[in-house]
Amino acid sequence: MSTKIGSYFWAMHTHVDRPPVTLGDVLAAPDLGLRLLVGPDDAAERMVDGAHTTEVLDPGRWLAPGWVMITTGLQLHRRPDRQRLLVRELAGEGITAVGYCVGVVTSKVPEALIDEARKLDYPVFTVPFNVPARDIITHVSRLLLASPPEDPFGREVAMQDYLINGFDDIVRSSLTPEVRILENLKSLLHTRVEFVNAGSRTALPGLPHIGNLAKTLTGLATQGTTELRLDGDEFLAVPSRLGGLFVGWLLVQLPDPREGGHQALSMAQAAARMIALCVVSRQHSTENQDALRQEILAGLLTLGPGSNGIRTENLAVVSQTRALPLLHTMGFQPGEPVRAVVAQPSSPCSRSYGHLHANLQVSGVPYLHLARDEEFFAVVQADSDTAAALADGFDGVMGVGGPVSSIADIDQSFDQAKFCLGRGTREAGAPVTGPGTQVVQFDTLPLSDWLCEQVSVPGKSAKVEALVEPLRRQPLVLRALIEYLRHDQDIPAAARALHLHPNSLRYRLNKVEAIFGAPLRRPSTIASLFAALTAARIW
Template identity: 30%
Template sequence: MSGSGALTLRLLVAEPGLGLAPLGDPDLDVPVRGAHSIEIADAARWLRPGTLMLTTGLRLAAAAPDDRRWTELAAELAGARIAAIGFGTGIVFDEVPAGLRRAAAQQGIPVLTVDPEVPFTRIEEAVTRGVLADESYLLRRTVWLQDDLLAALVSTDPTDALMERLGALARGSAALFDASGRTVAATGSAPFRLIADELAGGARTFTVGRWDVRRRALRIGPSDYHLVIASREPRVLDDLGDDLLRTAGRVLAAASSVRVLTADQERLEAGRLLSALLAGLPSSRVRQTWERLRTFGFRPGESLRMVRWDAPEPSRPGSRYESIGRPEEPARLLVRADPDPTESGAGASALLADDEPGARWLESAAATGAVGASGPFTDLTVCPERAEEAGTAHRLARQTGRGGLVRLDEVSYATWLAATRYGDPRAADRFERQFGGLARAPDLLDTVVAYLACDQDVGASARRLRLHPNTVRYRLRKVESLLGSRIAAASTVADLYLAFRDEIEGLRDVPPVSSSPTGRPSAAARRR
């Protein structure tokens, strides 16, 4: 007997030195897990499932064929789920007693005769060797399967690689489905859509067309999955199916744990590196820091941006498996949770590669909140200054009330100058002293806003306000008196624009036909 599969009654009967012969035509493909000779009462207590019980019938030597003890014995042995009865003839009985044959047949227990010249110890030793060889084979097969499937972990896409190896071992197809039945990864030509439809039934084994299917439910992290193998060779799934699914499930769990651990370590290191950059980097450490950035995919000397946003980090394009099409290249960035104590909501800062994937990431982040980005730079020593730029751009994005993306290099100088004073109590005090009277005069403020929004064109301003041009001129003279300076002076225009930039630019965005004293709140009302 060779360790090439489970030890069965058929293999024992085929071994010529054991002297075993079946009575009748029993099922000989029954697995055998041990052999034990026993002649005591209540024998079933001492036998484990799959045991070949060896006996000479000594305890029931005087029992008649219709003695109920034969029936009781067979029932007890069936309850113990033994493999078969090996009856030694020529010692107590010349042949297997009729009562035992009848009772065993009723319980479906195979009966084998043992040649009088064969000692029971020879059978026990043979079974022990066969079981050990079988267990050794199963162990070697399990190790082989694990080695083959574990090799997928070193792939750039472990899930895809694992499915390919799993499908090859099953001589068919393999797939991983999420709880909803969506295909996460798959390989082979099996009808996966039809297989997915069957998953809701919960069956571990089923058939779809000519494909035999085996399923194993998995829980990886917080999510549930279905791991499936399908083959047109049922023998392969019968032999390897459970081992393949069990081993592959463990490999997937290991891969998930490795990814989580690696991601945690990367986040921790990224936060430390970004903190060092924001604290200020001396020129002597620039080259060393670029080498550290290499581990996160950055290329020395490439263009970068500092970013600040107030929403959870969006998924990075390309960082998740896409079952159809080529995944997009992921954005390269270092992230640090960095809430701003002066503003509500969560916040974070990042160093981002200024390339196409980075641009996609910015747009994705802007879809969920306000995002501010500095101008592009390549000098790592200016990261603190660029972080301040990102904060300024972030404040501008939040001022809109709608969120969105603001790149500071695309913002006008006046907008930038106003943003740098945002929230400064000194700026508020200066505004009150210089423009408080104008801000509290709605008609005059609306006239100034319209005048500057129309590029100092009195006629266009009058049409905007639906007033006579002379009324506009009268009001502008009153503004000059209030401010103590000429309305056409460059310094006055600059001061008024910076003070009321939001109102002026807001009016520019409104078509003239729709602007009316009654259809749009006044600048003073909006400021209040």
């Protein structure tokens, strides 16, 4: 059941007062290793209203009194005059202290800075090389969030700083911004935090599944925060909105107000707003990037005749212009192989490539895509099996080309993908990945097929055309040969497929022998015919 916020909202405002944050609180964090180098006897009692890292020479313009400045000394190196000026400005503006990151620009705090700090009795502390400045800012933000809200603006800044902590973490860059915000909120409140997407009513990727909780949220008003009781646990349900756009519900299990629970509502509301901003921004960004993906691939493809629909001159344009930086923003990594994918629906009625596009979007692989006429084209930076898995739910045939070193060579992979597409549409035994789905991967083709592909592009081999042309003039004989090869040279089976008497099939195969002047029982004859039909994309 659900109720409007009442008792918890009251309890939230009756928390036990905490003392303000001091420099001593900041320096006391054992995992940061901060050390006070210079300062008055009462330095630890100085109040702290925030912390920020900056290299500007006039910090008083940007830092309010009571804040802590953190610097690497980039603008101070070998400039004693600037070092002394900085200390005088900080002391004059009421900045609580300065933290110097040693080992970045200089191995220790510059002497002139220390000397001036001693003269003015101004606090200076050192930050170890292995401690990122953002860790100190996060620590200060957390201390401020647990203190009385004497400075609402400073508290709001601290709240946002804490929630976006770790966005620059390369190791965990795969996390979406929403998940990062939720992890930070959870670490601060030490309680269960969830998010339910407004569209699918399911948890965001990377979060635990919520189950029936989504159904309960359906009947709630999306304008204000609601208190929920589910299976004995109480939750705050905070709507995540950006103006008139509602994107989902942020759910926070209520902590005890005496254990810091007074933060829950304000923190949850701030996090909900930030999540809404992330979701809406990504939606617009996704639409723009999707259009760019199609535009770039459309620049490679042509409607004119050709083996693979790729204009060679356009490859050079893409390789030498601003398209390369755009590809990098889409996740393509230079030096990593790419491959082409071509798909075709099983019938004109199923010309819907929604499954393929949706699979690309959730796959996590860099891609370009374009639907044109009766085919779907894509370029992906993924292994063959991952590319093949994109066909899940697609009713049709997909060909996956082999890897090439860069976009500039993608025409080779498109040749291979089109070749595989032809094998899938003609060969009954093509691998099946699901109902109505066939995928043929160039990487897994038999050696014979691979050899045939080398001369499969029209115009590459006059020898192939010379072998195939006499058969084209006799369609019944050509059809008999194809079924004979398709059924592993089993005359009764091939005859049944053609609805012929076996002797009638033998008669037509005798005509094949007459055309080529060689018996079909000879291995070289069979190999030549198989190669010619495959290369000509008849088989």
